Amino acid sequence: MKTLLSVRNLKKxxxxxxxxxxxxxxxxxxxxxxxxxxxxxxxxxxxxxLSSILTKDExxxxxxxxxxxxxxxxxxxxxxxxxxxLAIYEEISALNNVKFYASLYGLxxxxxEAAALNALDxxxxxxxxxxxxxxxxGGMKRRLNIACGVAHQPKVIIFDExxxxxxxxxxxxxxxxxxxxKDQGVTVIYTSHYMEEVEDISTxxxxxxxxxxxxxxxxxxLKKMLGDTDKFTIDIEANGSVNTQPFYxxxxxxxxxxxxxxxxxxVVRGVDCLDKIIAEMIDQHIKLSNLNKEKATLERVFLHLTxxxxxx
Amino acid sequence: MLSIVKRDVLNLLVNPALNLYxxxxxxxxxxxxxxxxxxxxxxxxxSSYDYYTVTLLVFIMFNMAVISTxxxxxxxxxxxxxxxxxxxIKRYQIYGxxxxxxxxxxxxxxxxxxxxxxVIFSVNFGIDVLWLVLVLSAGSLFASSLGVMTVILLxxxxxxxxxxxxxxxxxxxxxxxxxxxxxxxxxxxxxxVVSPFRWVIESAFLALYDECYQVLFKTVGVLVLxxxxxxxxxxxxxxxxxxx
Ligand SMILES: Nc1ncnc2c1ncn2[C@@H]1O[C@H](COP(=O)(O)OP(=O)(O)OP(=O)(O)O)[C@@H](O)[C@H]1O
Ligand SMILES: [Mg+2]
Numbered sequence: 001m002k003t004l005l006s007v008r009n010l011k012k013x014x015x016x017x018x019x020x021x022x023x024x025x026x027x028x029x030x031x032x033x034x035x036x037x038x039x040x041x042x043x044x045x046x047x048x049x050l051s052s053i054l055t056k057d058e059x060x061x062x063x064x065x066x067x068x069x070x071x072x073x074x075x076x077x078x079x080x081x082x083x084x085x086l087a088i089y090e091e092i093s094a095l096n097n098v099k100f101y102a103s104l105y106g107l108x109x110x111x112x113e114a115a116a117l118n119a120l121d122x123x124x125x126x127x128x129x130x131x132x133x134x135x136x137x138g139g140m141k142r143r144l145n146i147a148c149g150v151a152h153q154p155k156v157i158i159f160d161e162x163x164x165x166x167x168x169x170x171x172x173x174x175x176x177x178x179x180x181x182k183d184q185g186v187t188v189i190y191t192s193h194y195m196e197e198v199e200d201i202s203t204x205x206x207x208x209x210x211x212x213x214x215x216x217x218x219x220x221x222l223k224k225m226l227g228d229t230d231k232f233t234i235d236i237e238a239n240g241s242v243n244t245q246p247f248y249x250x251x252x253x254x255x256x257x258x259x260x261x262x263x264x265x266x267v268v269r270g271v272d273c274l275d276k277i278i279a280e281m282i283d284q285h286i287k288l289s290n291l292n293k294e295k296a297t298l299e300r301v302f303l304h305l306t307x308x309x310x311x312x
Numbered sequence: 313m314l315s316i317v318k319r320d321v322l323n324l325l326v327n328p329a330l331n332l333y334x335x336x337x338x339x340x341x342x343x344x345x346x347x348x349x350x351x352x353x354x355x356x357x358x359s360s361y362d363y364y365t366v367t368l369l370v371f372i373m374f375n376m377a378v379i380s381t382x383x384x385x386x387x388x389x390x391x392x393x394x395x396x397x398x399x400x401i402k403r404y405q406i407y408g409x410x411x412x413x414x415x416x417x418x419x420x421x422x423x424x425x426x427x428x429x430x431v432i433f434s435v436n437f438g439i440d441v442l443w444l445v446l447v448l449s450a451g452s453l454f455a456s457s458l459g460v461m462t463v464i465l466l467x468x469x470x471x472x473x474x475x476x477x478x479x480x481x482x483x484x485x486x487x488x489x490x491x492x493x494x495x496x497x498x499x500x501x502x503x504x505v506v507s508p509f510r511w512v513i514e515s516a517f518l519a520l521y522d523e524c525y526q527v528l529f530k531t532v533g534v535l536v537l538x539x540x541x542x543x544x545x546x547x548x549x550x551x552x553x554x555x556x
Binding site: 053077089091100148149 | 395
């Protein structure tokens with residue numbers, strides 16, 4: 001894996017607010033690197049520094065082994081940025097928006113037209129290319145925001161929360177597009193606070209909170225931090241006569257806990273033993289009212305690392 | 313750079329408020345003042361229309377400062393303007409194109425007003441209207457640079473517009489756009505030499521009707537110099553993060 005971007009000890013404060021407290025990470029060629037973190041974690045600050053519109057306080061950033069400030073034009077030309085805030089002109093057509101931004105990267109004439117049409121096609125806006133964004137839905141504007149950032153076919157594309165507050169259809173387009181980029185070998189940096197998305201598209205994840213990177217790895221790596229068991233919670237009608245011993249004899253069951261009207265099982269991940277647990281409950285005449293499997297989610301990883309939930 | 317300037321000019325034209333300000337407003341203002349004050353000029357060689365076309369166009373041109381702040385950072389285009397900064401272009405192209413766009417917009421606005429006043433009210437531009445165009449252009453170049461510089465220094469469009477609004481109206485009153493500053497008093501009249509409005513108005517009248525060009529050249533020179541000064545401040549102080 002070739003390292004494209006390398007960030008070391010990056011720090012940034014806004015007055016008293018320490019937005020980034022010295023983060024370090026690498027970006028490898030052709031990966032989809034996801035920054036997962038709640039509001040205010042420092043995702044946009046990182047992206048704004050990477051896109052060179054915000055100056056860092058401290059730290060080093062190298063692109064292909066060279067300080068990015070040294071070859072700023074080459075560096076900027078190989079990046080595509082999709083900012084968190086919509087950055088499009090409402091009063092000109094979708095096509096003209098895309099063409100304008102792509103033209104800043106030196107595209108001209110037919111190549112420019114083709115690149116713009118291709119970008120609009122990729123986000124499903126080709127049929128409305130002559131319409132002005134002011135007539136678009138929120139999701140369509142988000143998709144145009146993407147097209148404007150990628151039409152010049154950059155090597156690295158940075159998406160800052162591109163799916164915040166949009167309709168399922170637009171989200172679907174966007175996530176599929178990112179998967180297509182992955183297949184084409186484009187390097188993608190993606191920030192989000194939606195763990196489902198990150199699970200879906202990432203090849204590697206950085207969990208960021210309060211300006212620090214808490215951990216990194218593939219989603220499988222991260223889930224291993226939760227141990228190798230899943231949790232089942234079974235609500236029951238009365239717990240007067242539960243005998244926990246027989247449950248331990250079931251293959252895969254690591255632990256059983258009884259609390260008021262609830263049985264909790266620790267079960268080795270991948271071992272199918274739910275039916276045996278239920279059979280034993282029937283034997284003991286325990287009436288079951290609800291069953292819940294707590295999956296190993298990134299949400300739980302986040303909770304495990306920070307002690308607070310990713311959302312709200 | 314050219315495509316950014318083109319984009320910025322179009323952004324000014326598609327904004328209905330700014331568009332009206334640049335096209336209809338000057339014509340209406342000059343006509344209104346011309347009609348209202350017709351009697352005051354009854355015995356003069358120049359008509360009220362002749363007079364107000366000059367003074368009010370000076371007023372309009374200096375007010376282009378407020379247009380350039382809009383071109384630069386108006387909320388509806390601020391983020392889209394910021395995005396230009398992601399591209400591998402030079403920093404000066406971003407603010408420079410806003411100044412250029414406002415300048416071109418002001419030339420258009422001036423052209424419309426001059427043609428209208430000539431055709432409808434047969435305004436007499438004295439020796440050659442080009443002298444007027446020259447000094448007005450210098451004024452609007454300065455105003456465009458001043459507006460962008462003010463936003464860069466104050467970091468917000470609204471505060472820049474408020475500050476510029478006050479300065480412009482004070483200088484306009486001093487400069488004799490609406491009436492002679494000496495009408496208020498001797499001291500105010502003497503003080504008014506600091507108003508660029510007065511320099512431009514006086515030098516325009518001197519050139520148009522008295523064939524005296526020295527003052528006009530001086531005025532143009534000073535305005536171009538001041539514009540250059542503003543540009544230098546812009547280059548020194550402008551950071552893309554001002555848009556964040
Ligand atoms: N221009 C600014 N001035 C002052 N504080 C700021 C500024 N921008 C960000 N911050 C603060 O810096 C911290 C990190 O913000 P940042 O925007 O990077 O977070 P984020 O992870 O992108 O969050 P979100 O999901 O809300 O976009 C927050 O505490 C935020 O309030
Ligand atoms: Mg953000």
